[in-house]
Amino acid sequence: MKKSFSKLTQSVHVGSVGDPVYGGLVNPIYTSSAYDYDAEVLYPRYFNTPNQKAVVEKIAALENTEDGLLFSSGMAAIMTSMFAILKQGDHILFQNDLYGGTHHAAINELERYGIQHSMVDVADLKKFEGAILKNTKVIFIETPSNPLLRITDIAAVAKLAKKHKILTIIDNTLASPVNQNPIELGIDIVTHSGTKYIGGHSDLCCGVAVASKKITDKIRASALHFGGSLDAHTAYLVERSLKTIVLRVQQQNKNAIALANYLEKTNQTTEQTKQKKGKS
Numbered sequence: 469m470k471k472s473f474s475k476l477t478q479s480v481h482v483g484s485v486g487d488p489v490y491g492g493l494v495n496p497i498y499t500s501s502a503y504d505y506d507a508e509v510l511y512p513r514y515f516n517t518p519n520q521k522a523v524v525e526k527i528a529a530l531e532n533t534e535d536g537l538l539f540s541s542g543m544a545a546i547m548t549s550m551f552a553i554l555k556q557g558d559h560i561l562f563q564n565d566l567y568g569g570t571h572h573a574a575i576n577e578l579e580r581y582g583i584q585h586s587m588v589d590v591a592d593l594k595k596f597e598g599a600i601l602k603n604t605k606v607i608f609i610e611t612p613s614n615p616l617l618r619i620t621d622i623a624a625v626a627k628l629a630k631k632h633k634i635l636t637i638i639d640n641t642l643a644s645p646v647n648q649n650p651i652e653l654g655i656d657i658v659t660h661s662g663t664k665y666i667g668g669h670s671d672l673c674c675g676v677a678v679a680s681k682k683i684t685d686k687i688r689a690s691a692l693h694f695g696g697s698l699d700a701h702t703a704y705l706v707e708r709s710l711k712t713i714v715l716r717v718q719q720q721n722k723n724a725i726a727l728a729n730y731l732e733k734t735n736q737t738t739e740q741t742k743q744k745k746g747k748s
Contacts, residue, residue, distance in 0.1 A: 536678030542661025626654025
């Protein structure tokens with residue numbers, strides 16, 4: 469769907485073609501693992517079944533990019549994206565404030581495959597750039613970070629990466645596609661743990677990676693071998709959740725601002741009380 473449509477419209481209508489047999493407004497759950505051979509061979513592990521595609525179309529529209537893949541978890545999306553680009557002898561540069569699962573995977577898996585990695589404070593961009601090596605192929609950032617909520621300058625990192633001809637991956641989970649679209653700021657691959665805002669109901673686990681069609685095709689080529697695809701039932705629930713993501717996140721934003729304002733006001737009152745007591 470064209471970018472001119474609002475996120476509210478995209479979240480409801482993109483990918484939701486309905487039931488072609490009975491005319492239902494909601495996509496059916498296609499539980500088949502075998503389909504008639506046509507122009508494209510449909511198979512759950514190929515990331516191309518109807519329920520998988522519906523979710524990807526929605527998230528790609530919300531993130532303003534061309535394509536993507538739906539995974540069984542956020543870590544499946546992240547690690548598959550990395551391994552699709554990196555090979556033995558390559559180097560990946562991480563910001564040092566990462567989700568625990570990503571951090572643990574990096575320090576336990578990459579070295580076993582002959583892939584070097586560094587973790588550096590991205591707040592100091594000069595220091596961060598200084599950590600780039602001749603064999604650096606990927607820069608990975610996460611903002612807001614989980615759980616410390618540290619903020620990274622996405623556009624600055626993307627500009628830095630393009631200067632050195634390095635691909636970029638971001639974990640956009642805690643911002644959601646509603647609050648932040650890193651593709652528009654120059655990032656190459658956007659990943660999410662759909663267990664959080666995308667799922668929204670604490671009843672599913674999934675992940676997604678979206679990018680240009682060219683990069684997505686590269687990720688898919690590796691994903692076919694790693695097997696981190698998502699079943700039709702869960703994909704259906706993800707599509708259900710995406711129809712309300714904009715409304716949910718907008719309300720959560722309002723709640724967070726109200727809470728922050730309350731805490732700030734309370735803190736100011738407490739400080740004023742302390743000052744009065746000190747003077748007396």
